[in-house]
Ligand SMILES: Nc1ncnc2c1ncn2[C@@H]1O[C@H](COP(=O)(O)OP(=O)(O)O)[C@@H](O)[C@H]1O
């Protein structure tokens with residue numbers, strides 16, 4: 001796959017609006033606006049519970065949650081594949097039900113499963129998508145998309161002759177065929193090997209650099225951490241929180257300082273009781289948890305007090321909690 | 336109106352037929368031709384004329400109808416069942432197309448295919464039997480209305496069916512028997528009195544009667560009644576399709 005930017009023109013926006021983008025406080029330029037969305041499936045199962053969410057123009061938003069959390073359901077409602085039980089979605093200023101034509105023509109969807117027409121050629125299936133979304137034929141655009149996705153050589157191949165990775169790229173090409181300003185990627189790297197995953201991330205970034213707003217779902221924390229500007233954590237149909245990724249890491253990113261002691265300790269001396277300390281490895285390790293986001297981490301004081309208490313150490317290291325830890329603790333908190 | 340979308344669906348469906356030419360054109364034309372060769376020759380040698388028309392020519396309108404019904408239903412039902420089955424229907428459902436546009440694309444293509452088939456069979460028949468078409472405009476009207484109505488029925492079937500058995504059940508066990516008993520091979524007058532009444536409950540009787548009238552000017556039932564019945568089926572199918580899309584039946588959870 002090439003790393004060149006994918007040929008997707010800027011979504012139309014007027015200069016006044018663009019100026020407003022830069023000055024306006026974050027969150028005021030929502031391109032997708034979900035309000036009080038709930039979904040109860042026919043069997044009575046509630047897959048979404050009162051979800052409200054704003055996606056900002058031009059960002060990469062990761063919807064992070066375990067299998068069955070409701071990610072696909074949320075995307076499917078926005079894209080018109082599932083009827084909402086209640087609530088409302090506005091995409092690029094258009095209500096997805098009342099103004100479904102205007103809303104949908106701005107949206108591209110790459111679903112989780114690889115649904116392809118085995119007997120169609122790459123060129124035919126991508127051109128079909130463009131027509132379906134109401135755009136006049138534009139072979140130049142289709143060519144650009146296929147070249148950027150490294151599918152140009154395969155344009156006359158039937159889909160059944162393509163590998164899984166290529167099929168997924170065909171799905172992306174279909175979604176980009178009508179030049180959407182908003183792209184939904186449902187688990188774009190599920191079951192994809194490491195190398196392809198990196199290529200996918202690069203591709204997503206180049207799309208964003210071309211002005212496309214991207215909403216992707218994933219259950220890989222690593223992926224959200226790598227890709228997203230903001231992360232929404234969803235579990236059991238509830239949106240637990242939405243944060244800037246860096247803010248999330250700063251706020252919730254606890255660090256741990258582990259000291260490997262020369263002599264094991266039986267208990268933490270009372271003189272150190274003010275610190276959040278724990279003993280580990282049968283008293284051979286002293287673990288200090290602190291907030292990496294704070295200016296005063298307390299490390300300097302701790303080291304001074306350790307010296308005073310005559311506790312000496314051979315080595316030390318720090319660990320930063322990953323989004324994984326954050327997620328696990330969030331989910332635990334919620335229960 | 337999203338004309339590009341209608342065109343995309345329509346062109347896609349027509350391309351599918353071209354790809355499977357043997358199955359979608361050659362097979363139905365051959366089967367129907369065999370019918371009028373075998374029935375026309377074998378039975379036609381005994382029953383020489385029905386109301387002044389040679390038996391071989393008499394059965395042609397009915398045979399065309401027979402093929403039109405089964406082909407419309409199976410074409411349209413496959414057209415929407417396969418994308419549902421393979422999952423590719425997600426794209427149509429997420430596109431900025433209205434229900435009417437989806438129906439126009441799929442049903443329009445299915446109806447076009449059956450009309451083309453009907454005309455091919457008609458041309459083939461004219462090689463074997465002396466045909467005359469007294470009311471060509473009405474013939475086309477009956478042809479088009481029937482193709483559209485039964486393509487709509489097929490579309491409904493393709494959405495209702497959740498497996499291949501159901502998909503084949505309706506054409507095989509309902510449409511074909513009704514068509515065979517609908518007066519393709521006989522005029523209603525030839526039946527015993529009781530059956531003459533029972534047969535009026537078979538909707539296909541009206542279609543075949545009207546269509547045959549456009550050829551030879553003779554009909555089992557009044558032509559206006561035939562036309563009325565077709566329009567009635569058409570509106571029933573349209574209502575059903577409207578309901579399907581309004582409720583998202585089998586399409587949107
Ligand atoms: N059509 C459906 N009918 C009933 N339940 C469904 C349907 N689709 C999804 N679900 C249920 O809704 C929940 C959320 O599913 P989904 O949105 O696919 O989760 P995710 O994409 O986060 O893995 C799951 O428990 C799933 O079983």
Ligand SMILES: [Mg+2]
Nearest residue numbers: 071072112187
């Ligand atoms: Mg999913």
